[in-house]
Amino acid sequence: MTDSTPRPAIRSSRGRGRRPADEVRADVLRAVGEMLLRDGLAELSFERIAREAGVSKTTLYKWWPSVGALALEGYFHAVEDTLAFPDTGDIRADLTTQLHHFVALMTATPAGRLLTELIGRSQSDPELASEYRRLYSSGRRRLATVRLRRAQEAGQIRADVPVEVLVDQLWGAIYHRLLIPDEPVDEAYADVLIRNLFDGIA
Amino acid sequence: MTDSTPRPAIRSSRGRGRRPADEVRADVLRAVGEMLLRDGLAELSFERIAREAGVSKTTLYKWWPSVGALALEGYFHAVEDTLAFPDTGDIRADLTTQLHHFVALMTATPAGRLLTELIGRSQSDPELASEYRRLYSSGRRRLATVRLRRAQEAGQIRADVPVEVLVDQLWGAIYHRLLIPDEPVDEAYADVLIRNLFDGIA
Amino acid sequence: MTDSTPRPAIRSSRGRGRRPADEVRADVLRAVGEMLLRDGLAELSFERIAREAGVSKTTLYKWWPSVGALALEGYFHAVEDTLAFPDTGDIRADLTTQLHHFVALMTATPAGRLLTELIGRSQSDPELASEYRRLYSSGRRRLATVRLRRAQEAGQIRADVPVEVLVDQLWGAIYHRLLIPDEPVDEAYADVLIRNLFDGIA
Amino acid sequence: MTDSTPRPAIRSSRGRGRRPADEVRADVLRAVGEMLLRDGLAELSFERIAREAGVSKTTLYKWWPSVGALALEGYFHAVEDTLAFPDTGDIRADLTTQLHHFVALMTATPAGRLLTELIGRSQSDPELASEYRRLYSSGRRRLATVRLRRAQEAGQIRADVPVEVLVDQLWGAIYHRLLIPDEPVDEAYADVLIRNLFDGIA
DNA sequence: GCCTAACCGAGACGGTACGTCCTGTCTTAAG
DNA sequence: CTTAAGACAGGACGTACCGTCTCGGTTAGGC
Numbered sequence: 001m002t003d004s005t006p007r008p009a010i011r012s013s014r015g016r017g018r019r020p021a022d023e024v025r026a027d028v029l030r031a032v033g034e035m036l037l038r039d040g041l042a043e044l045s046f047e048r049i050a051r052e053a054g055v056s057k058t059t060l061y062k063w064w065p066s067v068g069a070l071a072l073e074g075y076f077h078a079v080e081d082t083l084a085f086p087d088t089g090d091i092r093a094d095l096t097t098q099l100h101h102f103v104a105l106m107t108a109t110p111a112g113r114l115l116t117e118l119i120g121r122s123q124s125d126p127e128l129a130s131e132y133r134r135l136y137s138s139g140r141r142r143l144a145t146v147r148l149r150r151a152q153e154a155g156q157i158r159a160d161v162p163v164e165v166l167v168d169q170l171w172g173a174i175y176h177r178l179l180i181p182d183e184p185v186d187e188a189y190a191d192v193l194i195r196n197l198f199d200g201i202a
Numbered sequence: 203m204t205d206s207t208p209r210p211a212i213r214s215s216r217g218r219g220r221r222p223a224d225e226v227r228a229d230v231l232r233a234v235g236e237m238l239l240r241d242g243l244a245e246l247s248f249e250r251i252a253r254e255a256g257v258s259k260t261t262l263y264k265w266w267p268s269v270g271a272l273a274l275e276g277y278f279h280a281v282e283d284t285l286a287f288p289d290t291g292d293i294r295a296d297l298t299t300q301l302h303h304f305v306a307l308m309t310a311t312p313a314g315r316l317l318t319e320l321i322g323r324s325q326s327d328p329e330l331a332s333e334y335r336r337l338y339s340s341g342r343r344r345l346a347t348v349r350l351r352r353a354q355e356a357g358q359i360r361a362d363v364p365v366e367v368l369v370d371q372l373w374g375a376i377y378h379r380l381l382i383p384d385e386p387v388d389e390a391y392a393d394v395l396i397r398n399l400f401d402g403i404a
Numbered sequence: 405m406t407d408s409t410p411r412p413a414i415r416s417s418r419g420r421g422r423r424p425a426d427e428v429r430a431d432v433l434r435a436v437g438e439m440l441l442r443d444g445l446a447e448l449s450f451e452r453i454a455r456e457a458g459v460s461k462t463t464l465y466k467w468w469p470s471v472g473a474l475a476l477e478g479y480f481h482a483v484e485d486t487l488a489f490p491d492t493g494d495i496r497a498d499l500t501t502q503l504h505h506f507v508a509l510m511t512a513t514p515a516g517r518l519l520t521e522l523i524g525r526s527q528s529d530p531e532l533a534s535e536y537r538r539l540y541s542s543g544r545r546r547l548a549t550v551r552l553r554r555a556q557e558a559g560q561i562r563a564d565v566p567v568e569v570l571v572d573q574l575w576g577a578i579y580h581r582l583l584i585p586d587e588p589v590d591e592a593y594a595d596v597l598i599r600n601l602f603d604g605i606a
Numbered sequence: 607m608t609d610s611t612p613r614p615a616i617r618s619s620r621g622r623g624r625r626p627a628d629e630v631r632a633d634v635l636r637a638v639g640e641m642l643l644r645d646g647l648a649e650l651s652f653e654r655i656a657r658e659a660g661v662s663k664t665t666l667y668k669w670w671p672s673v674g675a676l677a678l679e680g681y682f683h684a685v686e687d688t689l690a691f692p693d694t695g696d697i698r699a700d701l702t703t704q705l706h707h708f709v710a711l712m713t714a715t716p717a718g719r720l721l722t723e724l725i726g727r728s729q730s731d732p733e734l735a736s737e738y739r740r741l742y743s744s745g746r747r748r749l750a751t752v753r754l755r756r757a758q759e760a761g762q763i764r765a766d767v768p769v770e771v772l773v774d775q776l777w778g779a780i781y782h783r784l785l786i787p788d789e790p791v792d793e794a795y796a797d798v799l800i801r802n803l804f805d806g807i808a
Numbered sequence: 809g810c811c812t813a814a815c816c817g818a819g820a821c822g823g824t825a826c827g828t829c830c831t832g833t834c835t836t837a838a839g
Numbered sequence: 840c841t842t843a844a845g846a847c848a849g850g851a852c853g854t855a856c857c858g859t860c861t862c863g864g865t866t867a868g869g870c
Contacts, residue, residue, distance in 0.1 A: 042326040120325025124244040168375035176374025200402025446730040524729025528648040541788040576782025577774035604806025
């Protein structure tokens with residue numbers, strides 16, 4: 001970490017020759033992170049990123065297939081949302097803890113807006129879509145299913161329940177309200193989600 | 203549906219003066235509908251719509267606040283997906299029927315892609331977002347909550363369950379898989395959604 | 405003169421029905437005069453005039469063939485440059501007087517810029533060109549030739565000199581410097597113009 | 607003049623990347639020249655030029671400050687009116703020769719209309735005005751004054767005559783009739799201009 | 809003094825151009 | 840030979856204006 005000053009494009013000299021790839025990547029991701037938090041995904045473009053990061057468009061096109069894909073990487077660089085899944089042995093308590101954290105992250109930090117913007121853009125950016133899907137399936141969804149399956153083995157969830165579906169009915173339900181925000185998202189809402197599933201609604 | 207030929211702006215005569223507003227609106231919506239089904243939302247732009255509908259950009263900007271908002275109206279003009287909610291008295295059967303229809307619409311017709319693209323774009327188009335929210339809350343979501351509340355009064359759903367949340371845990375769960383398509387969406391999936399809620403998972 | 409208040413478009417009511425033609429014309433010319441003096445000819449357009457004068461475009465198109473033609477009329481309404489030609493019997497003195505006045509008008513008042521702008525626009529606006537030519541030939545040019553011809557009859561100018569050419573070599577020379585302003589225009593310049601012609605340059 | 611076919615953008619292939627600057631400039635000037643001779647200055651616009659030259663608007667805006675400025679350059683590219691000033695030792699004969707050529711150029715070729723249109727537009731296009739002034743002062747006006755000053759040193763013109771003024775009273779007088787065309791412009795007219803000055807009119 | 813036709817205002821309409829921004833490809837120069 | 844720098848063709852943006860036209864009202868002229 002020799003050079004982490006903000007440096008909003010002072011460079012200006014240093015000629016045009018080759019620079020170490022890692023240095024360039026770092027510059028790009030730092031700039032994208034800043035821009036995401038400052039202006040949101042909508043304002044992002046290869047053009048602006050190149051200008052702000054002091055990097056040529058050629059380089060960006062070489063390493064990232066679309067603005068969205070680059071934004072996704074910049075998002076993780078900037079947000080670093082570590083949603084570790086607790087395991088106290090009580091699945092219902094652990095789910096409550098986790099969903100409360102998730103709701104807080106989505107509603108009280110910039111991560112919420114960025115995430116919905118990323119999902120939004122992925123509807124028309126195939127590169128972003130597949131990358132996002134990859135990260136999501138191997139990340140958040142997997143963490144959840146692993147923990148749920150352990151609870152199933154412990155007899156806290158019925159054996160004939162496909163646990164992946166629970167992910168949709170818990171986190172997916174929250175995403176639904178984030179993406180079409182006509183109803184509030186808060187901890188009470190998360191509690192109801194859990195209660196409905198565990199106690200049944202009949 | 204007597205006239206579905208492409209018809210790339212035959213008009214061509216009739217001078218340039220004012221035309222009856224209704225005629226113009228009809229031309230626009232017809233063109234947008236065709237373009238949506240043919241190319242998808244991503245290819246849509248005021249510029250292209252104006253060209254294809256034989257309408258001036260000024261007119262478009264006067265009546266619609268954003269491409270997305272216009273696309274939304276064109277979507278309903280083209281798709282007209284009437285998802286009436288059945289009421290046989292058995293809520294669980296009715297939900298199954300409705301969700302099966304919904305799944306079919308989303309996976310077997312162009313409506314699915316258009317819908318997710320619209321939700322996607324609404325993440326960065328406030329005009330589209332508020333219009334979509336308005337239609338959604340007063341449309342699909344309301345139809346569902348009304349039916350669910352009736353079931354609640356009939357004692358088929360526990361009284362302390364806020365029925366709006368069920369919308370998120372049924373349709374919202376489906377939207378989740380449509381928007382982040384890493385797991386399949388089919389009738390069996392819909393059945394599990396219903397079973398989990400009615401029977402509970404514990 | 406019942407209503408000569410500035411009135412920058414207060415109207416706002418009074419409905420839409422027919423108004424006396426003279427009242428409308430007066431409103432238009434007043435507004436055009438103001439706009440010309442304020443912004444110059446380049447900023448003028450039927451659209452803006454209609455807005456500022458509280459008059460409909462239909463009316464403007466009905467009475468004036470082009471913006472330039474309307475501007476020309478508005479110019480005379482606003483500037484009212486009465487360049488009467490003196491006649492003391494001494495043509496050289498009278499020319500000096502007249503040219504000094506002309507130079508002053510062109511360099512010290514807005515009339516100069518407006519006039520060159522009008523001549524400029526007339527190069528691409530045939531309606532303005534012919535109207536301007538008509539006014540010019542029957543106005544300034546005629547006043548000058550009449551006075552010059554009288555001097556010729558009085559023996560102050562050689563009989564074989566076509567006096568119309570003198571207009572070009574006096575006022576025309578000044579126009580030249582006004583239209584391609586690479587040399588100064590002042591009273592000394594006017595004096596030299598007269599001296600060159602009367603004394604010869606050989 | 608081997609290639610004067612219209613050629614409405616044959617290129618069409620070659621992708622979209624950067625092209626050698628000289629090639630692009632040449633395409634632009636050729637197209638502008640053709641358009642000027644075909645349609646005149648009034649029909650010229652950045653939009654049309656871009657379309658016809660197969661060049662992007664960005665490029666035009668980068669290199670030329672206004673349509674007029676580009677037209678001026680295109681004019682010289684197309685017309686190439688070399689009005690060399692003869693020097694036979696007899697200034698009066700040389701002036702006659704030169705003015706006859708000038709009159710012919712202005713009345714018998716498209717150059718005349720283009721020139722007056724350019725001067726016209728320069729009244730409301732500062733970029734064009736300053737560029738035109740620069741070219742005019744360092745070109746035609748300078749050629750004339752240089753030749754006139756030499757005649758003055760040779761005693762053919764009185765020493766106290768500021769020769770720049772003669773330019774206004776000869777060419778300027780012609781411009782006057784070109785710009786406000788209410789009197790004819792021909793060789794006889796040119797002769798009178800010279801006679802009036804050299805012989806005096808008194 | 810009433811009615812109706814002529815006319816006006818308001819402004820929507822199809823177009824064209826503006827000047828800016830961004831995309832994805834390509835060239836040139838520097839290292 | 841890679842990188843930076845950025846020019847290039849293309850296309851969309853949102854705005855302004857043009858000249859034509861529709862619509863709704865008002866007023867004035869004919870009765």
